Amino acid sequence: MFPGATADRTDARYVVVGAPLDVSTTFQPGTRFGPDRVRRFSRTFDDYDHHTGSRFTDLSVHDAGDVHAWDDAGDYLAFLRGTLADVLDDGATPLLVGGEHTVTRAGVEAVTNGEHASENLTFVCLDAHLDLREAYDGNPLSHATVTRHVLDHADRAVILGARTGSEAEWDRASEADVTVVPPEAVADWTPDFDGPAYLSVDIDGADPAFAPGTGTMEPFGLSSRELHRVVRAVAPRAVGFDVVEVNDRDDGQAATLAGKLLRAFVFAHAAGTSDS
Template identity: 30%
Template sequence: MFPRLLAVLGLGVTGSLSGANEQHPQEVLSNAHAKEPSSFIESSIFGRRNIDVVNLPDSEVLAPTYNPRDSEEYPFQGLGTFAHLDFTKCTELESSGTFDIGIVGHPFDLGVSYRPGQRFGPHAARQGARRLSPEAGWDMDHGGVNPFRNWATVTDCGDISNTPFDKLAAIHELERGMEAINKLKAKNESTSDAVRLITIGGDHTITLPILRALHSTWGRVAVLHFDSHLDTWNPKQLGGGLTKYSEVNHGTMLHIAHEEGLLSNHSNMHLGSRCALFDEHYDLNNDLRCGFSYIRARELDTLGIEKVVKQIVKTVGDEYVYLSVDIDVLDPAFAPATGTIEPGGWTTRELLQIIGGLSDAGIKIVGADVVEFTPIYDSVAETTGIAVGQIIYEILHWMVHVPVKRPKP
């Protein structure tokens, strides 16, 4: 395994790593003889050219254990897939034209700064969604629509395989897996001509490879970032300086996405924010530079749901939108199982109402993730896992309600 990782990183198996570290701590991570970088992205090890992608394994999805027929009568039976959906090997070309919306897991937590364990989030979220099923997919709040049985064929794509030993390799594996799925044709192209994915994390670092994979299809997107934290921190503020590997994490990925030109210039928003800052002015100024405005968690009490939705709609306008929901946007009373917990958040009902309001407004959603679910900290009642399942169900309603067409070249 160790020689394979060295090969992935382009390092010789017989080279003396200890000697290099003693003389130049960064030499194993970068080319000491390269010309001076002209930008942050050029200097970052996470630039795409800095890994030999040829040596990465082919994209692979790992199937949940399931039997969809077991669930038709009793929702607590039929372990495995999200809401007892059928499983599809979504990274294979043979799956092109077989589905419209996929649920995909990213079992990754190499970018956390506090409590780890998010790699178990996809499995636990599927368990939290076992009360849902296509056979009983209607509810009292969506006007007789069953999102599993509407125009869109919905499937569980399993988990994208990624190494737990190397952050750099894992991020590229996740990106390649998402690219493979995004290349597939949608089943109902007359209604919505692109496959769309709802990703279950995993820590929030996974949003970076997802946005990279989306860019070739949708170009720059406006990110609606439901999170107690900003996640646009400059690596110099959070994680940087130790090694190049530390530059990307679950608090810097949106900064890097901006530097790579993946985000809208002015239409991104943080929603439910309430975090500590490292500096009196710099963090918020840098956040503005990255194209974000924000609605703090406490503002919901004065604005109300309707005004929050209107402000979001006004900000994003007609742009394509990527939705990223860190489960810590909810108050710990409603979602205790998360990695970097912050008191004073929104209720599950308030979050669902805001997402539903954006759907009603016709915001063009092209993809989504729900991240930072750390099941080891959940209650015995599976409070967080069930909330994650319900949030994904609400996002699914949004995608079904608002079909999208690819931008014209």
């Protein structure tokens, strides 16, 4: 169980769902261990948040455990989408913990379809990579394609901290529905869009000095403080959240950061929507 996620499922405002998919990681695998590591390395966190004056255990968070992954990514994403749609149907906000970044597609599809569909959605992603490929190594469901797929459902994408991509990806990123904010500009970025957001944190958006436990490390990245500020800024307007690409190849730095960002999202989201 994610520490402090003690609410009953029927009473929950937030539901943690683990998605340990690990079928298309292209360098260092291990994202199947991500959800467990995020839970484990969040055990030492204080319950109280001084930014909002609230306690995590008072915010009605439930941990639904993991959706066991199998090697057919398409079938798995469809099943995961249904699980997240159930969370939304119950009036709660899904908190998805990967697993590889491919699982984000299920999260965005869940919030843009069905009875509780969000329109005019902006996909906000903290990521070292553009993830705008049509396929990678012949795989159209690779984690390197996730943002391209998301744009089939979201109106626009804002990619914060991206610092690498193929020539074709940079060409796609120049189109009107994509905004790329380079690492050096993230500190001054504020949400400048209307409507709801879906917030995705690929832990490799952080510089490897802060989060070495990820599959495709990319230097010259964001500080943990910059990720924290963005999460808190976007959270009040978000209808869904995920943190992905944590693996088991460090001493817990990436998982600790992921867990702290998930909690920061909940604190800021709850404070920003408490009167709604």
